[in-house]
Amino acid sequence: MAAGGPSRALLTRMSRQQVAVERARRAFLTGRTRPLDYRIRQLKSLQRCLEERQADIVTALKKDLHKSEQGTALFEIYGVQGEILLVINKLSDWAAPRPVEKNLLGISDQVYIQPEPLGVVLIIGAWNYPWAVTIQPLVGAIAAGNAAVVKPSEVGVHTAKVMEDLLPLYLDKEMYPVVTGGVPETQELLKQRFDHIFYTGNSTVGKVVMEAASCHLTPVTLELGGKSPCYIDSSCDLTITCRRIAWGKFSNCGQTCIAPDYILCDPAIQDRVVEELRKAVKEFYTDDPRSCVDYGRIINQRHFKRIMAMMEDSTLAFGGENDESQCYIAPTVLKDVKPGAKVMQEEIFGPLLPIIPVSSVDEALRFINEREKPLVLYIFSPDPKLIKRMVAETSSGGVLANDCLVHFSVSTLPFGGVGNSGMGAYHGKYSFDQLSHMRGCLIKSLSMEGVNKMRYPPHTAKKMDWVRYFLLSQMTVSLLGKLVLLPLLFLIVAVGLQRFFQ
Known part of the structure; x- marks a missing residue:
């Protein structure tokens, strides 16, 4: 060579x-x-x-x-x-x-x-x-x-x-x-x-x-990626909430690693959530998403078949229309989905949105924590205390409250997963x-060699006393390190030691 x-x-x-x-x-x-x-x-x-x-x-x-x-x-x-x-x-x-x-x-x-x-x-x-x-x-x-x-x-x-x-x-x-x-x-x-x-x-x-x-x-x-959960608090403005969820879920035909993968909400609001999602889909993609320029397609037929198979054992709330020749699947919402359903076994990566009823925040937290750590945890709530609780009691790559996807655009936030959803982070710095x-760098001078005598053999009791003194002094430095005169004090101590060991 x-x-x-x-x-x-x-x-x-x-x-x-x-x-x-x-x-x-x-x-x-x-x-x-x-x-x-x-x-x-x-x-x-x-x-x-x-x-x-x-x-x-x-x-x-x-x-x-x-x-x-x-x-x-x-x-x-x-x-x-x-x-x-x-x-x-x-x-x-x-x-x-x-x-x-x-x-x-x-x-x-x-x-x-x-x-x-x-x-x-x-x-x-x-x-x-x-x-x-x-x-x-x-x-x-x-x-x-x-x-x-x-x-x-x-x-x-x-x-x-x-x-x-x-x-x-x-x-x-x-x-x-x-x-x-x-x-x-x-x-x-x-x-x-x-x-x-x-x-x-x-x-x-x-x-x-x-x-x-x-x-x-x-x-x-x-x-x-993974199955990023989306918890909806019953006290939310459901119109705004569902509009934001629909945008986050059905953009790029659901083929987004940070798309909300499934919804957790109280059974009492499930039907309202379905209806508001239906309205949002119509608002974004018209009555015929197939003809809407802003609605995408599944990348290929293999993924089309994989996604269609996920719906087999769940109840359709709306959507489900499809055309394999065009790799088209309409925005689809599934309701009363069971934890063991096919759609809950892997990341969906497509335009299916399952709703899983949960009776309380405690049940939602248990559901989330029993599964792999997601790339994102989505929380919709007007209550700051509830949001803080969910952040404190879960683990995920990131958290976004009251919106979807937009944290990806914030370059001052690290973007990445944890556990099964990834390792390492990027964006911006x-x-x-x-x-x-x-690379850690320390550049010393060849002067003041006398100070180093305490570390050189023979290791006498006197030298060990000075080592102990320096360790205790370092604790003081950590506590008082912002004082302007400390650097001067250190220099005086160092010079004194230099003379002591000569």
């Missing part, structure tokens, strides 16, 4: 996945991602791609998911553009050394955390919001100074092709290659050594990714931190 990289003969024997990873690593080792100017240029180029090629992105998503131009802009483009602008404005602050509190012995030292790039990151995207959930991690990888191999989901065929064609036109093609393909290509990628793997998808594949990463001790971020190594 030549010093500059693998030979041509070796490259011909490698798979295209190996070649992409090898070239990305060689590009990273040149050090050109280190300067912030380089990272910002790449981010601005990515921003330009989203602006100049929006029509191509819209066309591909229309073919894959029947997304409208407005829906694509709202859910796919604007959020990523906002993320890029935020990163460009904040990058110099995030990448700067971060001073930390010193102890007494280190009072004259430089002590700080230096964020640095990890290396080569693998980003495996999802098909439901392919630009949002693939490009946002890429923004974080670029900002942190990494190389990144981008693997779009093969399920969104047209979007994967557009991503493969467009990104190399705007980004450093050696540093940020796009690798397409299905399961065999993904498996080959996972055999390679990466410095971080960022996967968005389901928990079954998440386990495969984590197992593959363990071979190289590669850290992972897993953005998964959290993306930068997630894809950086936080």
